[in-house]
Amino acid sequence: MKIFLDANILVAAAGSESGGSRYLWRVAEKDARWQLVTSAYAIAEARINVATKLPAKREEFSALITSPLLTVVHPPSTGLIQHAHNLMPLKDAPILAAALFCSAEALCTLDRKDFHTPKVKQQCQLWGLKIVLPKDLLEDWRAKQG
Numbered sequence: 238m239k240i241f242l243d244a245n246i247l248v249a250a251a252g253s254e255s256g257g258s259r260y261l262w263r264v265a266e267k268d269a270r271w272q273l274v275t276s277a278y279a280i281a282e283a284r285i286n287v288a289t290k291l292p293a294k295r296e297e298f299s300a301l302i303t304s305p306l307l308t309v310v311h312p313p314s315t316g317l318i319q320h321a322h323n324l325m326p327l328k329d330a331p332i333l334a335a336a337l338f339c340s341a342e343a344l345c346t347l348d349r350k351d352f353h354t355p356k357v358k359q360q361c362q363l364w365g366l367k368i369v370l371p372k373d374l375l376e377d378w379r380a381k382q383g
Contacts, residue, residue: 244280346369
């Protein structure tokens with residue numbers, strides 16, 4: 238499963254070694270079916286947030302974004318970003334557009350305000366993209382482990 242990680246997931250993973258966001262890397266290491274992806278846009282946003290809010294976690298952040306478990310995908314077209322902007326604020330549209338562009342099956346984000354809305358979730362479902370929290374992915378993975 239290709240899982241697109243929003244900037245807030247990258248920040249949360251750097252900030253907590255035991256949180257669900259960080260655990261996504263552990264599952265990807267164990268389960269080759271999990272492919273973690275993100276964009277340069279998400280990394281740039283996360284880098285600013287780590288520098289301002291979690292400066293002591295810069296090394297952990299750097300290790301996560303350079304991990305062989307994380308792939309940085311090509312940027313989406315301006316048209317696709319504009320299409321995503323029809324659903325959400327412009328600052329978040331490049332994240333949704335990149336997830337769609339790389340054909341991710343899930344977009345993992347902690348942004349409940351802009352991504353976890355009925356309107357966004359319903360439209361993304363039509364496009365074959367699930368909007369999920371880390372706990373959703375982890376619970377689903379654990380359930381499938383039997």
